[in-house]
Amino acid sequence: MSDRPTPTGERPVLAGLLALTAVAVVVGLLAGVTMLMGTKILGISGADGSGSGEASSGETLFLPEPEKTERPDGPLITLDVDPTQAPSGDEADEKAAEKKKKKAAARDKITLNAGQTSVSAMQRIDLTGTYPAGSGAILQVQRFEGGSWADFPVTVSVSNGVFGTYVMTGQSGETRFRMxxxxxxKASNFVTVTIS
Structure with missing residues (x-):
C-alpha cells in the first residue's frame, strides 16, 4: 500500500475555497432570480422613460400641446368693479367734506395716556399724549376733585404735536387726570390711576 494522501487531503484550503465559491454563486443566482421575479410581480421597471417614448403606468404629469391664444382688446386691469355705483358729484363732495372734518377734529383732539394704572402714594405717574394742532400750546394738568375739575400744579408745553410730563400725589383711591x-x-380725555 502506498502512503500517499488522497488529492483532497493534499489541498484542504483549495477545496474549502472552491466550496465557498460554489455556495456564493448559487446564493447570487437565487438572489438574482428572486429580484427579477419580485420586479415583475410588483410592476417595477428599470426603464427611465427617456429611451422608448412609451408612457409608463406610474406617470402623474400630463402636458397638453401648446395652443396659440389671442391678445385681449380691452384694458388689462379693471379699476372699478361696478361703475354704476360710483358716487355722484354731490355725494363725492359730501364724503370729502366729512372726511376733511374728521381729519380736522382728530388734529384738534388732545389725547392723553397714563404710563401707570396703579401706583403707591407719591410715586411718579407719567402723563403723555398727542395734540397735533397744538404745537406751542400750554397744557394744564387737572385732577377731578369733589365733582369738578381742579388745576393740578403742573403744566407742560406741546412740541411737534406731542407732550409728556409726570405728577405725584399722596391722595389715595381712584384719581382721574386730564389735560x-x-x-x-379744549380738554383731553381723562385717565384713571389707582393710588394706594
Missing part, C-alpha cells in the same frame, strides 16, 4: 389747553379751553 386742558389754557388758550382754547
Amino acid at each position: 386742558l389747553d389754557t388758550d382754547s379751553g
Whole structure:
C-alpha cells in the first residue's frame, strides 16, 4: 500500500475555497432570480422613460400641446368693479367734506395716556399724549376733585404735536387726570390711576 494522501487531503484550503465559491454563486443566482421575479410581480421597471417614448403606468404629469391664444382688446386691469355705483358729484363732495372734518377734529383732539394704572402714594405717574394742532400750546394738568375739575400744579408745553410730563400725589383711591389747553379751553380725555 502506498502512503500517499488522497488529492483532497493534499489541498484542504483549495477545496474549502472552491466550496465557498460554489455556495456564493448559487446564493447570487437565487438572489438574482428572486429580484427579477419580485420586479415583475410588483410592476417595477428599470426603464427611465427617456429611451422608448412609451408612457409608463406610474406617470402623474400630463402636458397638453401648446395652443396659440389671442391678445385681449380691452384694458388689462379693471379699476372699478361696478361703475354704476360710483358716487355722484354731490355725494363725492359730501364724503370729502366729512372726511376733511374728521381729519380736522382728530388734529384738534388732545389725547392723553397714563404710563401707570396703579401706583403707591407719591410715586411718579407719567402723563403723555398727542395734540397735533397744538404745537406751542400750554397744557394744564387737572385732577377731578369733589365733582369738578381742579388745576393740578403742573403744566407742560406741546412740541411737534406731542407732550409728556409726570405728577405725584399722596391722595389715595381712584384719581382721574386730564389735560386742558389754557388758550382754547379744549380738554383731553381723562385717565384713571389707582393710588394706594
